[in-house]
Amino acid sequence: METASNGTPASYDALIVGAGFAGLYQLHLLRDRLGLKTRVLEAADGVGGTWYWNRYPGARCDSESHSYRYFFSRELHDSWDYSERYPGQEEIRAYLNHVADHLDLRRDIQLETRVAAAAFDEKTNLWTVTTKAGERLTCRWLITAVGCLSSANVPDIPGLETFKGEWRHTGRWPHEGVDFAGKRVGQVGTGSTGIQAAPVIAETAKTLTVFQRTANYSVPARNHPLSPERKRELTERFEEIRDLVRSTPNAHPFRISADKAAEQDAETLAQRYEKAWEIGGLRFRAVFGDLLVDKGANDTAATFLKGKIREIVKDPATAAVLSNIDHPYAAKRPPIDTNYFDTFNKPHVAVIDVRADPIKRIVPEGIELESGKVHELDVIVFATGFDAMTGPLLAIDFEGVGGRRLKDDWAAGPRTWMGVAVPGYPNLFTVTGPGSPSVLANMIVPIEQHVEWIADCIETMRAEGVERIEAEPAAAEAWMGHVNDAANATLLPEAGHSWYLGANVPGKPRVFMPYAGGMVRFREICDAVSAAGYAGFARNRPADPEAAPPEVLTAMVGGAETGAGRAEALAQGI
Ligand code: N01
Numbered sequence: 001m002e003t004a005s006n007g008t009p010a011s012y013d014a015l016i017v018g019a020g021f022a023g024l025y026q027l028h029l030l031r032d033r034l035g036l037k038t039r040v041l042e043a044a045d046g047v048g049g050t051w052y053w054n055r056y057p058g059a060r061c062d063s064e065s066h067s068y069r070y071f072f073s074r075e076l077h078d079s080w081d082y083s084e085r086y087p088g089q090e091e092i093r094a095y096l097n098h099v100a101d102h103l104d105l106r107r108d109i110q111l112e113t114r115v116a117a118a119a120f121d122e123k124t125n126l127w128t129v130t131t132k133a134g135e136r137l138t139c140r141w142l143i144t145a146v147g148c149l150s151s152a153n154v155p156d157i158p159g160l161e162t163f164k165g166e167w168r169h170t171g172r173w174p175h176e177g178v179d180f181a182g183k184r185v186g187q188v189g190t191g192s193t194g195i196q197a198a199p200v201i202a203e204t205a206k207t208l209t210v211f212q213r214t215a216n217y218s219v220p221a222r223n224h225p226l227s228p229e230r231k232r233e234l235t236e237r238f239e240e241i242r243d244l245v246r247s248t249p250n251a252h253p254f255r256i257s258a259d260k261a262a263e264q265d266a267e268t269l270a271q272r273y274e275k276a277w278e279i280g281g282l283r284f285r286a287v288f289g290d291l292l293v294d295k296g297a298n299d300t301a302a303t304f305l306k307g308k309i310r311e312i313v314k315d316p317a318t319a320a321v322l323s324n325i326d327h328p329y330a331a332k333r334p335p336i337d338t339n340y341f342d343t344f345n346k347p348h349v350a351v352i353d354v355r356a357d358p359i360k361r362i363v364p365e366g367i368e369l370e371s372g373k374v375h376e377l378d379v380i381v382f383a384t385g386f387d388a389m390t391g392p393l394l395a396i397d398f399e400g401v402g403g404r405r406l407k408d409d410w411a412a413g414p415r416t417w418m419g420v421a422v423p424g425y426p427n428l429f430t431v432t433g434p435g436s437p438s439v440l441a442n443m444i445v446p447i448e449q450h451v452e453w454i455a456d457c458i459e460t461m462r463a464e465g466v467e468r469i470e471a472e473p474a475a476a477e478a479w480m481g482h483v484n485d486a487a488n489a490t491l492l493p494e495a496g497h498s499w500y501l502g503a504n505v506p507g508k509p510r511v512f513m514p515y516a517g518g519m520v521r522f523r524e525i526c527d528a529v530s531a532a533g534y535a536g537f538a539r540n541r542p543a544d545p546e547a548a549p550p551e552v553l554t555a556m557v558g559g560a561e562t563g564a565g566r567a568e569a570l571a572q573g574i
Helices: 021-033 074-078 089-102 192-204 228-236 238-247 266-279 281-286 295-312 316-322 444-463 473-488 519-531 551-557 564-573
Strands: 010-017 038-041 115-121 126-131 136-144 166-169 184-188 207-212 349-353 359-363 366-369 374-376 379-382 397-399 428-430 469-471 537-539
Touching (some): 021 089, 021 444, 266 281, 266 295, 316 349
Parallel strands (some): 010 136, 136 428, 166 379
Antiparallel strands (some): 115 126, 126 136, 359 366
């Protein structure tokens, strides 16, 4: 590999930050299809992105394995089999290592390289990227593939530094694992991660105490090994599965029913929910089409799921704490589990309601609550989530035109054009940035779509001699307005403590960040924008603060039209 020498930054056509699903595919397209001199900069010492870092007990993907893989190449597809209905962390990491080898990507990936800053030079239209180690590299095109959930959120609880035991965050889990045998373990957090981790931690811990602030729904995953016949069938049906995930709003390999819960009688509801519970997984969400737009409809699912908790958990007081859920089903990302609620039937497992008696501080012996009660612990596991979507981008000090800083520009919330471009930061592309469907969809599908759209855009700019492309401010304004409308047409904002809104990080602006209008609609909008000559982008000139929002967007998302029909259409992504 080339390195900087004599103080002159090494120069590239394109630099990509991150070697997860997005970064690997972006490298392949830019290097192997466009012929660009490209390098990936990755903080970790291996590829895998989120699947490199999240090695906590029970880490497994909630998307089914036949949909959680690249679809751009039949040959690549046929070179790999997953072994279970849902792929585990180790297996996904092995898959991504396989991809890196299969496509000969490693020679252009620079590991153990954390990007600290990036500055755009208006004279040359080049970015200069500075790594934490002080290396400088320049490029024309800068692509962030940093993931949505990669900045660990360790809560600022006073006294953590005094704790005598060991503490860990699930998103920064040590490679050698954590030995819970004979230990008193406290777990803070009951999101998707905590719900996966608790049953596995309980297998070896002496005691497990789960500190729950917000009770959560969960549906059994019903994971199982895939038989050789099933694997063969999934390989043979590649095209069908690919077309299905690309044609459904949430990019999962199943369709959302058009039936409405609100129109069913009690018996039908019970039958349909019971069947969906038996099938398990995120498919539960798709059993009726109105669950996320109609509170009455949602209540029927919520009542069923709370009833299941009370059925499974034997101790009524424990069941009451676990089922005391304050938000509509799936308004927060719905977890799926393996034996989560049943774990609380074990005599050495307990749940503590820290909304009723909040965590006051951490003391050398463990966790102290406001009531003065101290839970003595040897290990604390923080399953407390991430500074989602904006966190990984703001961890880089981006300097755009005229010395502007991204952290200032986004002080009141992120501003992007379609989640992929930011006004004031030319030639920067953000794969699954804020305003993209990303986390509301099966991530692989938006990732492939963004990466391909970005490669097509760069290819077109090069063919047309464009050295600078920048989102117009009005396009970003209009887009964020549409992102907001799409969220407000659903019940999603009703979970006021959700990370979709940034509410889990104290001081973070409350802005609904992912695009809830659906992956199908999103793809159509992106395609229309490029077909219209990259509408909403200034090319070879500074952005125009007076420019109108792109007509193509206004035409596709409508004006001030409101009402149930529009709400339902906007909510098709859920
Ligand atoms: O994080 P979360 P996560 N005191 O933010 C609690 C993806 N994922 O890591 O709700 C006490 O959802 C917090 O409580 P509250 C998936 O998209 C995917 O679980 O803020 N508690 C909550 O219970 C998911 O949504 C997969 O009141 C505190 C928990 O910690 C996303 O990652 C698997 C606290 C955090 O839940 C994030 O999930 C796992 C405090 N100070 C995750 N601070 C797969 O598909 C926070 N909490 C594999």
